[in-house]
Amino acid sequence: MIDIMIIDDSAITRKVIKRVISMAEVEVGAIIEAEDGIDALEKLEKQWVDVILCDINMPRMNGFELVGEIKKDPLKKAIPIIMITTEGSPKRIQELTEQGISDYIIKPFYPEQVKSAIDKLLVRGVDKK
Amino acid sequence: MKVLEKADKITEAVKKVFEMTAFIEFEDSFIPDTDSYRNLPGIIVYVNYELQDKKGSVYLFWSQTLADEAAASYLGDEESSSENIVDALLELSNMVAGNILNVLIEKDEVYELEIPKILVKDSDHELQHPQYKIFFTEFDEKWIVVEIC
Numbered sequence: 466m467i468d469i470m471i472i473d474d475s476a477i478t479r480k481v482i483k484r485v486i487s488m489a490e491v492e493v494g495a496i497i498e499a500e501d502g503i504d505a506l507e508k509l510e511k512q513w514v515d516v517i518l519c520d521i522n523m524p525r526m527n528g529f530e531l532v533g534e535i536k537k538d539p540l541k542k543a544i545p546i547i548m549i550t551t552e553g554s555p556k557r558i559q560e561l562t563e564q565g566i567s568d569y570i571i572k573p574f575y576p577e578q579v580k581s582a583i584d585k586l587l588v589r590g591v592d593k594k
Numbered sequence: 595m596k597v598l599e600k601a602d603k604i605t606e607a608v609k610k611v612f613e614m615t616a617f618i619e620f621e622d623s624f625i626p627d628t629d630s631y632r633n634l635p636g637i638i639v640y641v642n643y644e645l646q647d648k649k650g651s652v653y654l655f656w657s658q659t660l661a662d663e664a665a666a667s668y669l670g671d672e673e674s675s676s677e678n679i680v681d682a683l684l685e686l687s688n689m690v691a692g693n694i695l696n697v698l699i700e701k702d703e704v705y706e707l708e709i710p711k712i713l714v715k716d717s718d719h720e721l722q723h724p725q726y727k728i729f730f731t732e733f734d735e736k737w738i739v740v741e742i743c
Binding site for chain 2: 474475476477478480481484522523524550551552553554555556557560571572573574575
């Protein structure tokens with residue numbers, strides 16, 4: 466089982482993503498929710514997660530800035546990050562990939578896309594508890 | 595990209611969002627020759643964007659019936675409180691705006707979206723002149739107009 470953090474400023478979207486994860490039959494331990502980058506960093510200080518699902522367009526600290534913060538932190542930089550966002554410009558995806566994200570899903574999406582992205586990480590070696 | 599080709603791509607992008615998130619399939623879509631829909635009852639959401647050096651907005655004029663149904667579908671089993679309905683409408687509007695920009699931008703362009711906002715009627719906010727406007731309808735009371743400014 467893996468622990469997942471969902472970061473999105475929309476509470477409803479966080480619930481929808483949780484529902485999608487459930488529909489995708491991903492074996493999940495804890496799901497931690499954060500409403501923006503700052504909230505996510507605070508929660509990551511207290512709790513390790515195996516995968517982060519992150520929006521881009523958020524107040525206070527957006528997803529782009531958050532990825533930068535996580536990837537420069539020696540303790541957190543190993544956490545795989547999957548962006549789930551409406552923004553799908555090829556240049557943006559390339560920039561985020563160069564920053565170190567693991568995958569990119571454009572909203573709206575099907576449950577299978579989330580499962581596929583998480584399965585790819587598991588194959589790459591995210592610990593199954 | 596030519597204007598009509600862009601309009602077709604915008605139409606497809608909007609239809610895809612509604613089909614995937616709310617199971618709504620629009621029967622008809624056309625470019626309206628009037629903007630009288632701006633004064634009809636409903637909800638207006640706008641999403642400001644910045645593309646290269648240009649700032650613009652995507653406006654969504656939701657009929658109340660479509661807004662209610664789309665929000666309820668997106669919410670699924672979640673409680674349909676007024677707060678949840680607004681949150682769902684803003685997120686759906688965000689997806690519509692993002693998917694429109696995804697098809698309008700050139701390969702090497704990047705855009706920034708602001709957080710969607712509900713336009714309060716009689717506020718100081720002035721609607722801009724749209725570059726594109728497309729009317730989508732499933733039946734009389736279920737419609738939405740998307741304006742890209």
